[in-house]
Amino acid sequence: MEPVYFTVGPTQLAPRLRTHLDEAFARGIPSISHRSGAFRGIFAHARERVRRVLGAPEGIHVFFLGSATEAMERVAQNCAARSSFHLVQGAFGERFFKTALECGKSALKTEAPAGEGFDLSAVAVPEGAELIALTHNETSTGVALDPASFRLLRKRHPKAIIAVDIVSSTPYAALDYGAVDAAFFSVQKGFGMPAGLGVLLVNDRCIEKSRAVLEGGISIGSFHNFPTLLSYAAKEQTPETPNVLAIYLLGKVCDDYLERGMERIRAETEEKALLLYGLLEEHPRLRPAAGSGCRSRTVIVAETPRGSAPIIERMKARGFILASGYGAAKERQIRIGNFPQHSAADMKRLAAALAEEA
Ligand SMILES: *Cc1c(COP(=O)(O)O)cnc(C)c1O
Numbered sequence: 001m002e003p004v005y006f007t008v009g010p011t012q013l014a015p016r017l018r019t020h021l022d023e024a025f026a027r028g029i030p031s032i033s034h035r036s037g038a039f040r041g042i043f044a045h046a047r048e049r050v051r052r053v054l055g056a057p058e059g060i061h062v063f064f065l066g067s068a069t070e071a072m073e074r075v076a077q078n079c080a081a082r083s084s085f086h087l088v089q090g091a092f093g094e095r096f097f098k099t100a101l102e103c104g105k106s107a108l109k110t111e112a113p114a115g116e117g118f119d120l121s122a123v124a125v126p127e128g129a130e131l132i133a134l135t136h137n138e139t140s141t142g143v144a145l146d147p148a149s150f151r152l153l154r155k156r157h158p159k160a161i162i163a164v165d166i167v168s169s170t171p172y173a174a175l176d177y178g179a180v181d182a183a184f185f186s187v188q189k190g191f192g193m194p195a196g197l198g199v200l201l202v203n204d205r206c207i208e209k210s211r212a213v214l215e216g217g218i219s220i221g222s223f224h225n226f227p228t229l230l231s232y233a234a235k236e237q238t239p240e241t242p243n244v245l246a247i248y249l250l251g252k253v254c255d256d257y258l259e260r261g262m263e264r265i266r267a268e269t270e271e272k273a274l275l276l277y278g279l280l281e282e283h284p285r286l287r288p289a290a291g292s293g294c295r296s297r298t299v300i301v302a303e304t305p306r307g308s309a310p311i312i313e314r315m316k317a318r319g320f321i322l323a324s325g326y327g328a329a330k331e332r333q334i335r336i337g338n339f340p341q342h343s344a345a346d347m348k349r350l351a352a353a354l355a356e357e358a
Pocket of ligand 1: 068070
């Protein structure tokens, strides 16, 4: 039997990915011109389906980039002339912060204690921060923010651009597009695809901000600045030769999600997460790493007091590939991805195997 990848990205592939890939090759998709009518159809289809899967209104612009890390740089360049403020719960929030610094912004941050999130009704944000950067689901720690609380931040800081990294929470978590201005993800997590495509969603406030930054004489980058991306998107194209195959596959995976139903995907994600957290709560050796009020449903992190490597080895022998802890937590935590492509039946088998880790 083939192993099941419960890693956090790259991870298990979407169940019909191979079928879609074969069809793409049969149709010659990897060879078509990115200026052709055929590509424009692929672009328009993927854009419309991404909006539907994410529940984003028509007015939200969808840009295709190289990765989520690239999206951090684009947001830092286009959504802040000078200052940004970052809520950091772990390594990916830290990456966003450092990226803004590397783009020459006066970036400031506040850090949550390990395994904890933020109370967005109370967190202190400096007055005048142009950009507030959040990580919806911190893949390094398994800590998630409550998306309903984004509105509180918006209310307190109506002028700031609010940008959210949704890489490992989407498509499970529904976003309130009245509360955030920019959101981005890459496809190797909750879309079950090979890495190499980033998707950035922005509203008109972000576009206006990028024009204002440019008019102020500050660089907003070159071919992937927002005005350029927007002018190509109007023609259902990208400025450069994009990852045509991945854009095609993303549209197909979204078709599959819509057919399955987003409500059903959400309910299944919650059931699988409850199963794992229930197991970890009762387990003699393992316990959840994140505080009970901020546990991610899609990236489940467990403390492994006797070391992560032996568990990872034993699970591998049983056909389950797990991720180790991130960075300094490598040896003392395991991380388990719980994305739409992880079936309830496989999650039950994994839970049963972990229960035997006495
Ligand atoms: C994986 C991940 C990223 C980085 O994605 P890339 O596609 O490697 O750029 C950023 N943020 C979070 C929360 C992630 O999980």
